[in-house]
Structures are given as structure tokens and as C-alpha cells.
Amino acid sequence: MRTNYRGTARRDEFGSRIDRRHSRALAIGIPSLSILLTSLLPMLFVASAVPLIPPLGLMTLIGWRLIRPGIMPVWAGFPLGLWSDLFSGYPFGSAILLWSMAMLVIEALETRFPWLGFVQDWLTATLILSTYLLFAAVLSGAVVSVPLLQAILPQLLLSVLLFPIVSRMIARLDRLRLMRFRKF
Amino acid sequence: MAPPSKRRPGHSRRAQYGIFTGYVVAGIGALLGAVLLGLSLWRPASFNGPRTVAIDAVAPAGQVSATVRTSGQGLIDSVRGFYRAGSQNAQLKREMELARIRLAEAEAVAQENKRLKALFGLRDTNVEPVVVSRIVGSSASSTRRFAYLGAGSSRGVIAGMPVRGPRGVVGRVLEVGRNSSRLLLLTDSQSVLPVRRAQDDVVALAEGRGDGLLRIRLINLGINPLKVGDVFVTSGAGGYYRPGVAVAVVSELTNDGALARIISDPAATDFVSVDPIWQPDAITGAATPIAEQLSE
Numbered sequence: 001m002r003t004n005y006r007g008t009a010r011r012d013e014f015g016s017r018i019d020r021r022h023s024r025a026l027a028i029g030i031p032s033l034s035i036l037l038t039s040l041l042p043m044l045f046v047a048s049a050v051p052l053i054p055p056l057g058l059m060t061l062i063g064w065r066l067i068r069p070g071i072m073p074v075w076a077g078f079p080l081g082l083w084s085d086l087f088s089g090y091p092f093g094s095a096i097l098l099w100s101m102a103m104l105v106i107e108a109l110e111t112r113f114p115w116l117g118f119v120q121d122w123l124t125a126t127l128i129l130s131t132y133l134l135f136a137a138v139l140s141g142a143v144v145s146v147p148l149l150q151a152i153l154p155q156l157l158l159s160v161l162l163f164p165i166v167s168r169m170i171a172r173l174d175r176l177r178l179m180r181f182r183k184f
Numbered sequence: 185m186a187p188p189s190k191r192r193p194g195h196s197r198r199a200q201y202g203i204f205t206g207y208v209v210a211g212i213g214a215l216l217g218a219v220l221l222g223l224s225l226w227r228p229a230s231f232n233g234p235r236t237v238a239i240d241a242v243a244p245a246g247q248v249s250a251t252v253r254t255s256g257q258g259l260i261d262s263v264r265g266f267y268r269a270g271s272q273n274a275q276l277k278r279e280m281e282l283a284r285i286r287l288a289e290a291e292a293v294a295q296e297n298k299r300l301k302a303l304f305g306l307r308d309t310n311v312e313p314v315v316v317s318r319i320v321g322s323s324a325s326s327t328r329r330f331a332y333l334g335a336g337s338s339r340g341v342i343a344g345m346p347v348r349g350p351r352g353v354v355g356r357v358l359e360v361g362r363n364s365s366r367l368l369l370l371t372d373s374q375s376v377l378p379v380r381r382a383q384d385d386v387v388a389l390a391e392g393r394g395d396g397l398l399r400i401r402l403i404n405l406g407i408n409p410l411k412v413g414d415v416f417v418t419s420g421a422g423g424y425y426r427p428g429v430a431v432a433v434v435s436e437l438t439n440d441g442a443l444a445r446i447i448s449d450p451a452a453t454d455f456v457s458v459d460p461i462w463q464p465d466a467i468t469g470a471a472t473p474i475a476e477q478l479s480e
Contacts, residue, residue: 040242043246043322043324044249048324050371051327054325056325075209075213081217087238087242091221092223094221096214096217097217100211139225140328141224141225150395152327
């Protein structure tokens with residue numbers, strides 16, 4: 001979902017070009033902050049008896065990486081995964097490993113399939129989310145059984161269907177990120 | 185259209201090295217993650233410190249969201265109740281009459297119980313909960329089933345204590361921070377709870393399956409005596425939970441037992457009480473190696 005930024009010499013989507021600058025703090029802070037917050041969110045929703053809420057932190061990370069290649073460094077999976085591990089309920093190190101792998105896989109996929117398009121982004125996200133949920137379940141220290149793996153399916157379906165919405169939200173955040181402000 | 189490759193940024197050595205370093209750091213990060221993961225699978229308590237500090241910091245936000253969640257559920261319930269008021273009223277009246285009869289019977293049983301206990305010289309052990317608190321969060325996106333409680337060591341919570349909702353057992357305290365603690369819910373695949381059938385002494389183990397159901401495994405093999413609708417309560421074996429607290433209802437029979445639905449669903453539970461460990465002596469006894477016991 002890459003936005004076509006229209007604009008004239010005077011104005012574009014991010015405000016007036018004259019005497020206004022992007023804010024450095026917003027441009028750098030918003031992607032990481034949004035991922036830190038969404039890693040925290042699933043904890044607060046509901047105390048359900050089955051895993052149900054999609055891995056929102058990872059989805060936001062993938063979203064930023066696919067919508068704006070270049071602002072998330074390849075190694076971003078390490079610090080962000082470390083934060084997510086504190087709250088997710090998976091054993092410590094699980095997200096560090098799997099998020100780092102996800103970033104490397106996206107990099108490899110982008111080299112192999114360099115075209116742009118939302119359908120391709122969605123397919124990439126589906127691939128990564130399904131592999132992530134499967135490996136995270138196997139490496140979670142739970143007793144792996146058929147019912148346990150079946151219980152992941154609704155969560156996976158929800159994650160895949162939610163990805164376009166998350167992408168839209170990230171596109172909105174991206175506009176905020178590049179908003180221009182008057183220099184004081 | 186394919187964009188130009190980011191891997192060849194031009195002739196700038198600096199940019200080329202920057203990209204290369206990025207890949208190296210990412211690889212090291214993944215390796216480090218694998219090591220940490222192995223460590224925490226081997227010794228699950230390895231990273232309790234940073235985790236409890238983090239949860240302590242987030243617990244206040246959890247208190248707020250728990251309040252909102254409960255009032256939201258209340259609103260939905262009252263709207264639903266409004267649409268079904270007539271038929272529900274009639275049904276409730278019938279149930280009320282039955283309940284009155286049962287109540288009278290229960291009073292009689294209680295009387296008899298008191299008399300018999302007096303006869304044997306038993307004291308009524310009324311368990312006072314250590315603390316009553318809200319469930320402030322859960323690992324809702326993980327295959328492991330944990331919940332977070334808004335009370336910790338500052339209010340007397342100790343790892344191992346059983347946690348009870350108004351309807352029945354919720355789980356057990358796993359690790360304790362200052363103002364929050366982590367619970368292992370009954371439905372987690374690592375949770376095993378000794379239970380017995382409410383009306384007789386068919387003993388079994390209730391194991392979590394990780395998909396919201398419990399697997400009831402009978403201890404005495406033979407003909408499966410269970411029926412759909414049987415209620416299981418804690419048996420008190422193991423010394424953590426006191427006997428007689430509701431756990432699960434059988435919903436489906438299997439070869440060696442049954443599948444059961446938990447009675448106290450954590451999603452519907454608002455306040456929970458943390459009880460003291462029922463028989464602390466039994467637990468320290470079980471933890472003491474036999475050699476050490478003999479040498480004393």
C-alpha cells in the first residue's frame with residue numbers, strides 16, 4: 001500500500017513546503033514507538049483461554065518494513081524483539097530470533113522479487129506470519145500437539161485478514177511522521 | 185516497476201560497508217536470540233527479573249483496561265438481557281423455585297455436617313484469601329496461557345499460590361514481581377491439576393491442551409465411568425489447592441478419560457482471589473531429597 005504522494009511546488013501531503021521542515025524526532029521516533037506500543041497491546045485486550053489476538057508488534061514491524069523500505073534497519077528485529085519478549089508470554093529470546101529472521105527473509109524476498117505492489121506485500125506478510133506463528137508455538141515450551149496447532153489457525157486467519165488494515169494505519173502514521181512544522 | 189537495488193548503493197565505500205555491517209549485526213542478533221531462547225527453554229526462570237520489572241511498569245495501564253473491559257461486558261450483557269427479558273424471566277422463575285428447594289436441602293446437609301464434624305472434633309478451616317485483585321492482562325497472542333495479576337510480593341503473594349475466581353480455579357502463581365505477578369492458567373499445556381469427580385471419588389489429572397479445553401486423564405484405568413456433564417473439583421492432592429473447588433465440566437468422552445470445559449473462564453473473570461498454599465508442609469516435603477530427610 002504505497003501512497004502516491006501528490007503535490008505542487010508550494011504544498012504537498014505533508015504541509016506547506018515553504019519555511020516548514022520535517023521533524024527529526026517524529027521521523028525517527030514514530031516507527032519504533034508504534035512497534036513498541038503494539039507489542040504491548042495484545043496483553044491488555046482480553047484474558048482469553050485460547051491464543052486469539054494477532055501478533056500485532058510483528059505485524060507493525062513487517063508493515064513498516066514493506067511500506068517504507070529503508071527506515072527500519074535490518075537489525076531492528078533484535079531490540080524490538082527483546083522488548084516484545086518481555087510482554088508476549090513466549091520464552092525470552094523467541095521474538096529476538098524470529099523477528100531478526102523475519103527481517104532477513106524480507107530482505108532476501110525483496111532481492112528475488114524486486115517489484116512493488118500491495119498483493120505481493122500481503123503475500124510476504126502471510127508467509128512470514130504463518131511461519132512465525134508455527135515456529136513460535138513449537139519453540140514456546142508448550143507440549144506440541146495437534147489441538148495446540150489447530151488452536152493457532154483462527155489467530156493466523158485473523159492476522160492475515162488484519163494485515164491490510166494495519167498497513168492502512170501505518171500509512172496514516174507515515175503521513176504524521178513526515179508532517180512539516182514551522183521552525184521556531 | 186522494480187526499484188533500483190538497495191544492495192548496490194554506488195561507489196561509496198562507506199555506504200557499502202554500512203549495508204554489510206547491517207547484515208552482520210542482524211545475523212549476530214538472530215544468533216544471540218537463538219542462544220537466549222535455548223537458555224530460557226532449558227531454565228524457564230532465567231529471565232524472570234527483567235520480565236517482572238517490565239510487567240510491574242505496565243500493570244497500572246492493565247488496571248485501567250481491565251475496568252473498561254468489565255464495564256464493556258456489563259453493557260453488552262444488559263443490552264442482550266433487554267431483548268430476551270420475557271422468556272428469561274419465566275425461565276429464571278422456574279430455576280428460582282428449584283434453587284429454593286436445593287437450598288433447603290443444602291441447609292439440612294450443612295447442619296448434619298456440623299454435627300458430624302463436632303462429633304469428630306474437626307475444626308472448620310475457613311480459608312482467608314491472601315489478596316483479592318484484578319486480572320490486568322494475559323498473553324493473548326501467545327500459545328502459552330499466562331495471565332497477569334495486579335498484586336505482587338508487596339501484598340504477600342508468593343509463587344505457587346492457587347488463584348480462584350468466584351466460579352472456580354483460575355490457575356497458579358508462577359512468578360512474582362513487586363506489584364504484579366504472572367499466573368499459569370489451567371488451559372496452558374504445562375498445567376496439570378489433580379481433580380476428582382464432584383459426587384464420588386473418581387480421581388484424575390486435568391491437563392491443559394492449549395486450545396481452551398482440559399484433558400481429564402483417569403488415574404485408575406478400566407471402564408470409563410465418566411458421563412458428559414460430570415463436574416470435576418480439586419482433590420487437594422499435591423498440597424497446592426484446597427479440595428472441593430470447581431474446575432471443569434466434561435463435554436466429550438475419550439478412550440482414557442474425557443475432554444472438559446473450564447468452569448472459571450479467565451475471559452469472564454474480573455476479580456480473582458489468591459489463596460494461601462493449602463498444605464505448605466507437603467510441598468516442602470516433596471521438594472526435599474530423600475537422602476537429606478534420612479540424615480536428619
